[in-house]
Amino acid sequence: MKELNKFPSDFVWGTATASYQVEGAFNDEGRGLSIWDTFSKTKGNILDAQNGDTACNQYYLYKDDVKLMKKLGINSYRFSISWSRIYPEGFGEINKPGIMYYKNLCDELLEAGIEPCVTLYHWDLPQALEDKGGWRNRDTAKHFAEYAETVFRELGSKVKMWITLNEPFCSAMLGHATGEHAPGMKNQSTAYKVLHNLYLAHGLTVKRFREGNYNGQIGISLNLDRPRPSSDSQSDQRAAEIGEIKGSRLYMDPLFGRGYPQWLSQNDPDFSPEIEEGDMQIIAQKLDFIGLNYYTEQAAVLRDDNNWEAQITEIEKTEMNWDIVPEGLTRLLVWISENYGNPEIYITENGAAFKDTLSDDNTRCKDHDRINYLQSHFSACKNALEQSVNLKGYYLWSFIDNFEWAYGYTKRFGVTYVDFNTQERIPKDSFYFYRDYIAENREK
Numbered sequence: 001m002k003e004l005n006k007f008p009s010d011f012v013w014g015t016a017t018a019s020y021q022v023e024g025a026f027n028d029e030g031r032g033l034s035i036w037d038t039f040s041k042t043k044g045n046i047l048d049a050q051n052g053d054t055a056c057n058q059y060y061l062y063k064d065d066v067k068l069m070k071k072l073g074i075n076s077y078r079f080s081i082s083w084s085r086i087y088p089e090g091f092g093e094i095n096k097p098g099i100m101y102y103k104n105l106c107d108e109l110l111e112a113g114i115e116p117c118v119t120l121y122h123w124d125l126p127q128a129l130e131d132k133g134g135w136r137n138r139d140t141a142k143h144f145a146e147y148a149e150t151v152f153r154e155l156g157s158k159v160k161m162w163i164t165l166n167e168p169f170c171s172a173m174l175g176h177a178t179g180e181h182a183p184g185m186k187n188q189s190t191a192y193k194v195l196h197n198l199y200l201a202h203g204l205t206v207k208r209f210r211e212g213n214y215n216g217q218i219g220i221s222l223n224l225d226r227p228r229p230s231s232d233s234q235s236d237q238r239a240a241e242i243g244e245i246k247g248s249r250l251y252m253d254p255l256f257g258r259g260y261p262q263w264l265s266q267n268d269p270d271f272s273p274e275i276e277e278g279d280m281q282i283i284a285q286k287l288d289f290i291g292l293n294y295y296t297e298q299a300a301v302l303r304d305d306n307n308w309e310a311q312i313t314e315i316e317k318t319e320m321n322w323d324i325v326p327e328g329l330t331r332l333l334v335w336i337s338e339n340y341g342n343p344e345i346y347i348t349e350n351g352a353a354f355k356d357t358l359s360d361d362n363t364r365c366k367d368h369d370r371i372n373y374l375q376s377h378f379s380a381c382k383n384a385l386e387q388s389v390n391l392k393g394y395y396l397w398s399f400i401d402n403f404e405w406a407y408g409y410t411k412r413f414g415v416t417y418v419d420f421n422t423q424e425r426i427p428k429d430s431f432y433f434y435r436d437y438i439a440e441n442r443e444k
């Protein structure tokens with residue numbers, strides 16, 4: 001297939017982070033605790049018992065970080081807002097310094113010619129709300145919409161791109177079915193209920209955004225999982241179909257007014273979300289774009305009639321042990337376009353962890369694996385554009401090494417290296433590669 005020579009001149013090039021992973025200052029200037037503070041301080045949850053108390057200290061170092069971003073040449077920075085910095089109790093009294101922090105960050109970015117892209121929820125639910133039932137409680141959806149509207153009001157003049165939820169799959173399933181993420185529960189049926197309440201929160205928020213005529217575009221970031229069949233055999237094809245339903249259609253269909261896939265209520269005894277009249281209409285608010293987070297694609301085999309599992313492959317892997325499959329990104333983008341009316345899509349995360357080490361004099365990190373990973377995924381984007389996918393931008397995960405959830409600081413995803421003892425930032429070779437790629441591959 002012929003590759004596009006360049007990306008369109010208005011293509012958005014960015015990097016992404018999330019509040020708990022980079023901010024630190026967990027107890028400063030009125031921030032309330034979140035479920036990630038609690039979860040990471042509970043023994044056994046995080047590798048090496050690490051937590052995000054300090055992380056990259058971006059709360060205090062944001063000016064230096066924005067300077068680096070300017071050097072990188074990106075035109076957008078995706079970051080998330082810590083709900084408990086704005087509402088320490090989840091609702092009620094606003095914490096003014098929290099608002100000020102994000103206003104200052106936005107101003108700093110805008111001055112550097114970088115558009116802020118704000119994620120409203122990247123997994124850090126205020127602990128005060130968890131104590132009232134968290135996402136298992138429908139009221140949390142209402143509190144979220146309230147919080148979101150406060151942010152629209154306060155930052156609306158500075159922000160043109162909004163993301164309601166990041167990866168609801170993770171909040172629901174990893175948080176409530178496998179227990180790998182906060183709040184650490186292990187009940188599949190609860191996880192589906194949580195997903196419904198998260199989607200309700202999303203819908204209520206988009207509705208308020210429209211009704212309030214706020215600035216900019218609004219969407220959601222999904223980590224769709226759509227495995228390919230491991231072989232041509234009927235059983236592997238069936239496995240891939242089940243994978244598509246559970247990992248992609250479950251998340252896409254309700255947003256496009258198609259409800260939850262029927263297959264789930266027919267075949268999964270755990271699937272019984274509490275749906276009230278009107279909920280599905282609220283969830284299906286028209287979106288301006290779909291955000292796609294893509295890291296890997298798996299090969300499916302059947303485990304039993306209703307379940308698939310990933311087959312271990314010979315494919316080259318990242319430090320997360322994830323197969324490197326750039327063609328999977330093209331396949332997924334084309335699938336979204338063809339099945340959901342060619343919506344605008346932003347890749348809101350893509351990147352890789354590798355074993356990064358510094359040169360002897362601590363000035364350089366030759367992360368050529370990451371460069372190869374990025375380059376092949378940029379080509380996958382070009383292939384998708386060739387096939388008429390409405391792809392508008394790309395955010396690299398991540399701008400900086402950070403707190404990688406249950407893996408603590410053991411996995412480095414950044415194009416900027418962080419010495420977590422000194423907070424020194426050292427641009428990796430991939431930083432310069434990304435800078436040059438953006439400059440050279442943009443149509444004038």
Ligand code: FCB
Binds near residue numbers: 018167349404
């Ligand atoms: C995604 C998360 C992000 C980061 C990357 C590696 O699932 O959204 O915060 O941890 O994985």
